[in-house]
Each structure stands twice: as structure tokens, then as C-alpha cells.
Amino acid sequence: MSHLDEGTLHALLDGELELAEVREIQTHLGTCSACDSRLQDVKQFLAEADRLVGALEAPAGSSRARPEPAPLPSQPLTPREPPSWESAPELLLPDPPDTAGQRHWTRGVRWAAMILVVFGAGRLIQAALRPDKPRLELTSRDLTRPSNPPAAVSQEDTGKPGSPVARASRPAPVSGAPLGKAAAPARKTVVTQPPPAVVDELDSVEAAAGDLGDSAQDSQTLAVGRSDAAAGQSTGDQDLATREAAAAALEELDRERLRSRANAATASLPPPRADVQPAAEPAPAPRTLEQRAQVYLRIGLDEAVTQLGRPVHVIEAMTPEFIGLTPGRLVPGADPNRPVVRVVYLDRGRMVLLDQQRLRTGQAPGAAAGNLRWTQGDVMLYLHGDPGSDVLRNLQRRVR
Amino acid sequence: MLLQRDMTADLTQLFELYYESLVRMLYRRTGDRDRAEDLAQETFARAVAAPPNNPRPWLFAVALNLVREDGRRALRQGRRLELLRSDDRPAEGPEEDLERNERSASVRAALATLGERDREALLLKAEGFNYEEIAATLGLSKGAVGTTLARARRRLVEAYRSEARGKHVAS
Numbered sequence: 001m002s003h004l005d006e007g008t009l010h011a012l013l014d015g016e017l018e019l020a021e022v023r024e025i026q027t028h029l030g031t032c033s034a035c036d037s038r039l040q041d042v043k044q045f046l047a048e049a050d051r052l053v054g055a056l057e058a059p060a061g062s063s064r065a066r067p068e069p070a071p072l073p074s075q076p077l078t079p080r081e082p083p084s085w086e087s088a089p090e091l092l093l094p095d096p097p098d099t100a101g102q103r104h105w106t107r108g109v110r111w112a113a114m115i116l117v118v119f120g121a122g123r124l125i126q127a128a129l130r131p132d133k134p135r136l137e138l139t140s141r142d143l144t145r146p147s148n149p150p151a152a153v154s155q156e157d158t159g160k161p162g163s164p165v166a167r168a169s170r171p172a173p174v175s176g177a178p179l180g181k182a183a184a185p186a187r188k189t190v191v192t193q194p195p196p197a198v199v200d201e202l203d204s205v206e207a208a209a210g211d212l213g214d215s216a217q218d219s220q221t222l223a224v225g226r227s228d229a230a231a232g233q234s235t236g237d238q239d240l241a242t243r244e245a246a247a248a249a250l251e252e253l254d255r256e257r258l259r260s261r262a263n264a265a266t267a268s269l270p271p272p273r274a275d276v277q278p279a280a281e282p283a284p285a286p287r288t289l290e291q292r293a294q295v296y297l298r299i300g301l302d303e304a305v306t307q308l309g310r311p312v313h314v315i316e317a318m319t320p321e322f323i324g325l326t327p328g329r330l331v332p333g334a335d336p337n338r339p340v341v342r343v344v345y346l347d348r349g350r351m352v353l354l355d356q357q358r359l360r361t362g363q364a365p366g367a368a369a370g371n372l373r374w375t376q377g378d379v380m381l382y383l384h385g386d387p388g389s390d391v392l393r394n395l396q397r398r399v400r
Numbered sequence: 401m402l403l404q405r406d407m408t409a410d411l412t413q414l415f416e417l418y419y420e421s422l423v424r425m426l427y428r429r430t431g432d433r434d435r436a437e438d439l440a441q442e443t444f445a446r447a448v449a450a451p452p453n454n455p456r457p458w459l460f461a462v463a464l465n466l467v468r469e470d471g472r473r474a475l476r477q478g479r480r481l482e483l484l485r486s487d488d489r490p491a492e493g494p495e496e497d498l499e500r501n502e503r504s505a506s507v508r509a510a511l512a513t514l515g516e517r518d519r520e521a522l523l524l525k526a527e528g529f530n531y532e533e534i535a536a537t538l539g540l541s542k543g544a545v546g547t548t549l550a551r552a553r554r555r556l557v558e559a560y561r562s563e564a565r566g567k568h569v570a571s
Contacts, residue, residue, distance in 0.1 A: 006554075007547035016531045016546065042550070049553035052507045052560055053526040055500075056428040 004028065004035045009042040019297060023306070126250045292351055293344045295324025304341045309358050310379050316398040318345050318352075326355070334380055335360045350386035352395060372396060411448060418459055419444070421527045425460065428523050429467050431508050439466045457537040460527070464520050464537070510559035518552035525549055 004012075004025060011017050012025055029036045290298065304312045304323045314320065325339040334340075334357045345352040359378045372392055373382045376399075383396050419440060426436035443463040452458035511519055517538060524534045531545040540548065 005547070006550040007544075010550040010553070011531065011546035014525075014531070014546070014549070045553045045557050048557045048560075049522065050526065052510070052556060053428065053522060055503055055507050056431075056511075057424075 003032065004038070006038070006042060009035075009039050010046065012039075013043060013046055019299075020303075023303075122250070122254060126247060126254070289321060289344065289346070289351065290324070293324065293326075293342060293353060295322075295326055295342055295344070297325045298322050299325060299341075304343075307339055308341045308356060308379065309338065310377065312341060312343065313354065313356055313376060313379065313381060313399050314343060315345060315352070315354060315395055316400050318347070318395075318398070320344060321346050334358065345385075347385075347387060347391070347395075352383070352385035352387060352392070354399065355382040355384070356380065410451070411444065414444065414447060414455055414459070418456060422459060422463055425523050425527050426463055426467065428511070428526070429464070429519070430470075435470070439463055439470065442466055454536070456529075457533050460524060460529075461537045468516070506560060506563045509563050510556050513559040514552055514555050518548055518555065521545065521548045522552040522556065 008017075008025070012022065017025070029039060299307065301312060301323060307325065312323070321344045323341065323343050326342045328340060338358045340355050340357045343354040343356070345354070357380050359375065359380050361378070372384060372389070373380065374396075375381065381399065383392050383399065385392065387395075422440045422443065423433075423436050426439050427433050430436055430439070440463065443459055443466060446462055447455065447459060511522075514522070517540075520538055521534055521540075524537055529537065531542050534540070534545045534549075535542040538548075
């Protein structure tokens, strides 16, 4: 074997080599003083380098608290403070490359604010355009009330606390002029619709509606109710239908927006786990004999002898399928530095395992020893497997 | 856009498993705890956008790429020195703190003399990566990892010793 290179020695010390390679290197090191000396050198460098890298720890108290992934709402965000360094930061989607250098928390706040503005504006528009149910109920009540003829309501009466109009659900008194202006577009629409015969009555109703002033819709409905119910109702219905259509369109837009957002979010999700759809999962492959025997490394007979430090015991007149190593100890007195050598047999399809492990010098096998656990010299043996104990006892007599 | 709730569980698990290790590696690499945490955040955000199959090497590879990009940008912007500041400044406090800070500065200076790949291999090994994971993260063959680490360790120790000697002579 040629001299060992430094990389191999580092791999050896890092525990990255296979058992066979380790044995080969150990053999070489026993005979090559140059490589052995080099190994000592490498050990020093390795230890020193690890110590130096380990010294690069952040000083206590200099860092922010360990962040946790904040629970992420699926609903539109509520306003929040910018994340402080002490609080758990939230995870944000990656930014475009041209802004990657900016602070992430400020970008997060900008995103959140933008989403908020969009959602808020959408909600406001939707609320403004959607017909208000309580208002409609109030209007219909007013329409069916027989004792309040709007034609008899003068502008002065509306100022009195006891007047019918003043009682009509107005929360605070408001002067007539500005409200009249506010109601002007609706009034104009109504005036153009009715026939001339009802113009006088309509004027007085308009005055009352202007004082009522809650909205153009109320005044319009009142006027129509008392003058020309058919024409006014038709206009109101058209308005209502338009608004309902607009609201429905907005809702559909909202739903579409939510769908696209959900699609975008779920597109980056990992594929569904296998345990979610057990039916689609293919049947597991049958376990190999090696897996059943729980052998972590298959070895040859020579290696088994080396590992055991003694000749390997076998069952007479049976051919092993293979020999391997398995972790653990057969009995408490077994040598922990030596693995369990497992000889694996197949007896008419049934697996038979003959485990063997060296005992520590002068160590009794311990209380775990039983019928199928016994010692031969300083080797502990254990025969077990698929067959019943009678079969195993017969096999035990043939162990050499 | 924020994540859906069902992704949070996976994300939380990734955080629990790798966040501290990632920040520690990034801190060792950059010398700036805040930057390390920012970069770790960015790394996890990218993991969310494109969930990796093998998260550990993926996360560390992305983090190291971010460090490189950030370092190049910093170099362009002429704030290279700022990258090396952090706690290298002499602290007001007990002598042990001062000594530790000086030692950290020396180690970091020694680390800076290493090649990019050597340095990264060393830092990944310090985070408990095995050779296979280091190879996967850095795009090396597994057989080359031992040689890379050997070179990195030797150079680090030699550079550190040289640095220490220089300081001793200067003082």
C-alpha cells in the first residue's frame, strides 16, 4: 500500500471511511511510521481547526431572540406594527432581485400595507354599492304608514321635534339647505318622471324629503310613494337592480381574486404526502433476508473471524446464507467494543440466526444466559430465529 | 403574499431543525449576527417558494449563495470593511471579553484567507455535515471532500498562527 494522502487521513478521523478501508489503513499505519507520524500531525490540525471555528460564536446578548415562524393568517391582514427585532419575525416571500439588498422587515410591511389597502378599498366600494337592508325596511315602513301624508308636511314642520318627518329615524337635526343640495340629483330624476298633475304634491314631498335628508334614496322613495308609485318604483327598481348587479360583479371579482391567490399559494406547496393517499401507494417490496436478519454490514468469513477475535462457530451440515454484523450486546458481560457476528441460515425457508460475541476477559455470561444462549470458551452464542425452540435445540447440538 | 397555514407546519419543522445551525454557520461566515439572521430568513423564504426535497443541503447551499451575492454587492458598494466589523471592535468590559473578541477577529481573519470552497466546507463540517452532505451542498464529489477539508484545516491553522505571531510582534 502506498503512503496515505492527507485527505484520506482526514476522512479516517472524520469517520467517513468504510470498515474495510479502515482496517486496511490501520494495517498500513502499523507498518509505516511516516504515515503514522502524519496522522498525528493531521489530528492536531483537525483538533485545532475545529477549536478555531468553534470560537466563532456570537457573544451573549448581542443577537436578536431566536425567531420562530409566525402563524400566518389566511385572511386579509389586520394592521400591525413593523416587526421589532425582539419579536418573532414573519416569513416573507422572496423579493425581486433588484431589491434583495433592502431590509426584509420593511419590505414585509410594504407588502402587508398594499394588501390591506387593496382589500380595504374593495370592501368599501362593495359596501357603498350594495343596497342597505335596514334602510329599505325603514322606507317600506314609511310607505305603509297611513297617518303621515307628506303633502301636509311643510318645511317648518320638519324643524319641530314632534313632526312626523322629524320622528323618522333621524339621529341628529341637520339644516335643510345642504341636505337639499345633497338630495338634488335624486329629486331631479323624480321630477322628470311624474305627470304634471302631481307636480305640486311632488314639490311638497320633495321638501319633506330634503329635510329628511338621510339619503337620496329615502327621499326618492317617499316622493314616489306619495305621488306616482309606479314610475318611481320602476326607477328605484332599476337602480336597485344595477347596484345589485354591480355588487354581484364585485363579489365575483373578489372570489376570483381569492381563488387566484389560493392557487398561487398552493402552487408552491410540496406534493401531497404519501400517507394522505394510502390507496395509491404501491405495495411495499418484500423484505430481503438481509433486512429480516437486521444486519447492518455483510462481511466475509475472514472479517468475521477478525471481528470476533476467535474462530466463527457454525451449524454443522448447514450452509450459511451470509455472515454479517449487528449492533448491540448478547449479554451484559459481552465486550462492547466488538460487534455481534451473526451467521444467517435458511432452514426450509425459515430464518435461523446464530449470533456470537466475545465476552470480556474473565466475565461470566450473566443472568441472560439460557438454553439457547450459551458460551463456548470466551464467546457467547445465541441461537434464535423463525423455527420453534425444539428445532433450535436440535440445531444447537450441531453448532461447532 | 404570505403563506398558507398548512405550509406553516413544514416551515416550523424546518425552522426547528435548521434555523440555529444555519444562523451559526452564516454568522461564522459573515461575522455579523444581524446579517446572518437576515440571510437565514431569506433562505427560508426561498425554501417556501420552492420547497426542497433534501432540505438541509439545499438550505445551506442557498444560504451560502446568498452570502456570496451579498458579499459581491458589498464589495461593489465599498462597504467591505463593515462586513468584518461586528463584535471585532474592542469591547468595554472584562479582559476575557476583550481577549475573546481579539481571538474571534484573528480566527475570522484567518478564515478570510481561505478559498471560498475550502471555507464553506469547513463551516459545513462544523455544523455536523457528513462528507456526502458537504458534497451535495457544494457540488463536489464525495471523494474530494476529504482533500478539501484537509487543505482548509491546514490553511486555517497556519493562517491563524501567522496572524497571532503578527499581533504578538506588533504589540
